[in-house]
Amino acid sequence: MARPAFETVPAPPMVQIRSVRKCFGSVEVLKGISLDVPVGGVVCVVGPSGSGKSTLLRCVNRLETIDSGRIWVDGDLIGYAERGDRLHHLRPAQLCAQRQDIGMVFQRFHLFPHRTALENVMEGPVVVKGVPRDVARKRAMELLDRVDLAGRAEHYPSQLSGGQQQRVAIARSLAMDPKLMLFDEPTSALDPELVQEVLAVMRDLAASGMTMMVVTHEMGFAREVGDNLIFIDGGVIVEQGNPREVLADPKHERFRAFLGQVL
């Protein structure tokens, strides 16, 4: 797979995924996925559980390695350097540098339980970027205010509801000033009444121009906020397109069946 020629394209996509394959043991979970996410675009990835949608997301910031294919984020090949006609594994420090620009929000939040909400948000800038504590604190308070949790800054994660924890997790990712945000089923572990407060934060984020890849079961969110909807089943993209159009008129039988189950 040749690298796409950027020179002729005015605005290169933020994410380019080409022919990505991934096996866990003998099970191939991704069977050749190709996908572009334009700068400022919101791509929603849906599909049945075990379809590989979360794995795809985790490959983008290299929490999982891929077995073949290429992934570029903002023009940088993820995980490898291309020298001559050979790929070289990146050194750990270079991988860390790539991950700094990619925020990730997890299904189960994964806030650091031994740190307060404020300390969680400060952790990335202070530890990874070496930002002075007082500067990081000021910025973290702004971000907590943005997710409407300024009043909970001194609370530990165990003292917050699931929705509040997920909003802190979003603020923690934003503190690194990422170019791209990955959301791995951000509302699937939440009580139904807490889903909307997290979706509201994500909606604001999309409106501010953030490039987002969202694995979700929230079809309403996909329809309203998404620029592109990807339906993955059995490790391949079965159907994709404008969410409003594909949700109103699904072409493939498998997508129709899936929508029948989740809607």
Next chain:
Amino acid sequence: MTGAPEAATSPEAAQERHLPIDAIRAPRPGRWIAAAVALFALVWLLYTIIVNENLHWDVIVEYLADGRILGGLWVTIQLTVLSMAIGLALGILAAVMQLSGSPVLRGASALYTWFFRGTPLLVQLIFWFNIGLVFPSFGIGVPFDGPKLVEWQANELITPFTAALLGLAINEGAYMAEIVRAGIRSVDPGQREAAEALGMTHRQVLRRVVLPQAMRVIIPPTGNQFISMLKTTSMVSVIAGAELLTVSQRIYLGNFEVIAMLIVASIWYIVLTTIASVGQHFIEKRFERGHHALQTRVRRNLRPFGKGNV
């Protein structure tokens, strides 16, 4: 409703009134008898100890603050603290090696814990004390019998104290490795992923995210190891380590007050372990940060079943 009895606790009345529960305890005769027997046994035991003239309480009191005893006590404390500190450092190193991607590092770590947990500490102590028989001198220089820059004679380097420290610390490291490894493995893998997603290096993930959380699991058994180490140092008496038991033995070899001197040593061991237990309690509290909310919730839920520690 006219036929219903006008009882104070009828459901209808209960809705209206405040009804305190001031019930009389159910009789527990078995418990009373058991407590009486235990109390009697305790009093009888204390009586036989106090009136027993063979115990020489005056000698015990006389030697409790003896200069030699206090010197031995100080050596015991030094040995315990130093060997636990070195043991913890070795344990963390071995645990991190065990979780590394390199099979060589994993193998080296496994070999270390296998050997030092698999041989008796007593044997190791005697071995370290006699290391001069195997390696008459130690030096820094070119490996494999090359020229040496500096060289020490083993007989000068290996005092009873250094032999004791080597034996206790290296043995302790093997046990701490298992404790630290269990602690690290107890941390949710998602924590590591979240930290990596922020762009942290392996070392930052370990130091900032994994180890602080692993500490909650590591500290209680480490406290037990520390308390155990306070007493294990007495094994050093076989190589005349000048710690509490050694000096007590030296004294009773002179004055033949065997039991009295052993009681003096035991009193000091109990004082040390009690202080260590109290310290352990406060350190555990320190590392419970962020788990208070959960704990008070659990405690509140369990309260009806008694006041036991949760």
